[in-house]
Amino acid sequence: MAGEILAKYLAEAKGNSQEFTDIVFGRVIELTPLKIQIDNRFEVGAEFLILSAMVQELKVKIKIPDTIAKQKKVFNVALKEKKPDITKDVEELMVVSELMNNEKEIEIEIFKPLAVSDEVRMLRSQNGQLYYVLDRR
Numbered sequence: 001m002a003g004e005i006l007a008k009y010l011a012e013a014k015g016n017s018q019e020f021t022d023i024v025f026g027r028v029i030e031l032t033p034l035k036i037q038i039d040n041r042f043e044v045g046a047e048f049l050i051l052s053a054m055v056q057e058l059k060v061k062i063k064i065p066d067t068i069a070k071q072k073k074v075f076n077v078a079l080k081e082k083k084p085d086i087t088k089d090v091e092e093l094m095v096v097s098e099l100m101n102n103e104k105e106i107e108i109e110i111f112k113p114l115a116v117s118d119e120v121r122m123l124r125s126q127n128g129q130l131y132y133v134l135d136r137r
Helices: 002-012 067-081 086-099
Strands: 022-030 035-038 042-045 049-051 058-065 103-111 119-125 130-136
Touching (some): 035 119
Antiparallel strands (some): 022 119, 035 042, 058 103, 119 130
């Protein structure tokens, strides 16, 4: 239903097909300055390109607490070496875990930056004067 309404609206719209936005495919041929070749016909320079977040480098740092594994190990050692005294062992465990409370920080790459020969999907708008790079194919 909605698709039919949209198709009818587009058919009745004034203007030619060059004024509408459409999807085009290209290939990165140069990084600095950024150039993308479209359909082996022409090249588009950085001044006509807008990059989405999915084609720009995005890395996040995450802190991971290192206490869980160490707490379990210390408690198991305490139980193996002697008869368990729950109160004392829990107190020792709490002291040791406070000393071992190191956080490891890792970096995860969410999106890679564009590379030469990447094939990309783009929206062409403003009569071919602006290209929005959506993602890689």
